[in-house]
Amino acid sequence: MNIALVDLPDQRSRLFPLTLTRPISDLKIGILSIREKWEKRLGQSLSFVTDDSLKALFPPIAESYDLIINAALCPDESLIHAIQNLRMDQSLYQNDLFIAAKGGFSYSQTPDISEEKVSYEDPLTHINRAWDMFLNNSEEIKKDFDLLTEGKTSAKIEDPHTIVYGAENVFLEEGVKIKAAILNAEKGPIYLAKDAEIQEGATIRGPFYLGEGSRINMNAKIREGSTIGPGCKIGGEISNSILYGNSNKAHDGFLGNSVLGEWCNLGADTNNSNLKNNYSNVEMWDELSQDYLDTGLQFCGLVMGDHSKAAINTMFNTGTTVGVCANVYGAGFPKKRIPSFTWGGVRSMLVYDFDKAMETVEIVMDRKNRSFTDEDRKLLKHIYETNSKAS
Template identity: 45%
Template sequence: MQLVFSDAQYWEDFLPLTFTRPVAEMRCGILTFSERWQKILDNTEVSYFTEAYLQNKFAEPEKKESLFLVTNFLPTENVIRQIKDLKRGEALVYEDELVAANINMDGFSLHQIEKMTDIKEKLVFFKKPADLFSYNKEAIDFDFELLTHGKTSQELSSTNGLLGNKEDLFIEEGAQIEFSTLNTRTGKIYIGKNAEVMEGCHLRGPIALCEESKFNLGAKIYGATTVGPYSKVGGEISNVIIFGYSNKGHDGFVGNSVIGEWCNLGADTNSSNLKNNYGHVKLWSYRTKAFEDTGLQFAGLIMGDHSKTAINTQLNTGTVIGVASNIFKEGFPPNLIENFSWGGFKDDERFKLDKAYEVAEKVMARRKVALTDVDKAIFKYIFDTY
């Protein structure tokens, strides 16, 4: 059966992270939501019900019987069983929101649903960007079991120090770790295929270092942290999610943050995650067009894809950065930095679209990934619309 991953009502709530992707393609834990559900349901026939300008890159559903699924939650074993057992015209509802349905996408309509069943269990549900880092420990635990069950970890080299249970450390094939310390007493640690932990690193779980990514010399990593594939991280980070293909290669602190793909934080970039008055942090909401109270004392940076900071950049607590922005001016930039900002401050000129293409092509080529015409069309839509 075709899996249809739906953005439902959540796409706008996750901006700027979803300007360039459906909700299902965000990463939290070890996997993206899409990867997680494909593995749970043992099904790779995937399509997306998302914004029209993203559909050329993320395939539209075929008009046939489908499992329609909102992806941004962690299911229990009982909920997984309920989803697998759905019959045609049946749906599951959580807190008055539809999360799964067996329907035909030919003439898609919720009127097809004849029976709705409420999920009574409490679920970990991600509804806004700050939820990604707030519940990352739960996501890492979930994915660790999903990915490592029945598998054998590579042995940890004797040059390293392990504090905690060996069973809470998993090292995939080809990964390298030397002369570092790993603490699994505070959470599980997953080291992906061909990843590298360079000498002198200190890892305090829960941590996921995904495929082909690196912790640079002497990095200090506090959980719950996820570094997506093909990324490099140095300095100090705490409770950070990096979607993938991004670099924070040098000293500087980032905490309680989410960073998209193809981003680069210049040397000694620092992002505050705590206000001087210890009050709740507010983050910009693209839906309400206002700064909203997160209810969190710790919240740092939300950064859209392809954005960059210069060396020695200082970011305020609760900063939101759009897509393809360049922050390089002296002083603290504002808490909201627009898409394609050239400088980072309000009323700065915009990064020219052709130049944005040019930089993206160079950055992506370093990872042997091409910037396609479809990618350029997404850039242009964001540039013209937002």
């Protein structure tokens, strides 16, 4: 059966700016991306049905599908059972939320609501907004941990000076290095991927995931519910946050209730606020309505798109959204909405010259032995041109 995870257009806007550079199902929550979660549970490869701007980098594996699933949903046993029980030309909904449909679909076809609708009543993990990612991250780490460690044996911690609480909830892949650290997995698992490193004095509380080849620097403090992708360097204090692959927060400073895309960098002593002084709900920029939206959350920090950077001592206000390829610097709090390809801070914000931005992208990727392809450049050019028209 050909199965596709489908990006619904409005949903992509709700997950701005992370979906500018990836399909919804490529978003990482917990240990795995949404697509990887479905593939592990279904035992087969799944295709992307996404925006045309992403098709070159995320090509479909088929041009027609027997089953399509909302890409913003994380799977569980109950949901999979309901989807597998669908008959031909039936669709699954929870109220007005499309979940899945079985039939014959072309690559560009959206679900046909005229099909026979089946109601789904059980709880859903729906990644509707960027903040849903860190809100659900702890539970998704737990579910992914169980999925990935079943029937496997963890490598041993050889260092006698490392203290571990809840050792049964700690899993190490091969090549992990730890010295004089504290790991507390009593309230949630800790998963350390291949060749990851935890340096002296670091303190980590689970649920937590550290990606392949990533490093936690000396004396770092990692609180519950955090995910660090592969190839990252992490220092300071992090709480309930997700950093995608090859992004760095290597120095002191606080990052909380936040999501950073790939290839981001936070300079030394960069901090973000995740709680307003008056304890009221945090508002964040909503790309769909082109206005600020009450998140309903007391704790909500920073959402940053791929390839964006912040200079030393940058201070991000509560509920800040930064687009793709932004370069943020200067004293004071910059605006809560920083568009893609913005250069500057409080005093002035200019359009980042595209060619200069690409020079930086290429240098950064080359440092990690990754090629900056023509397809990468075309996607960023598309974002640049779209951003220019919008402004």
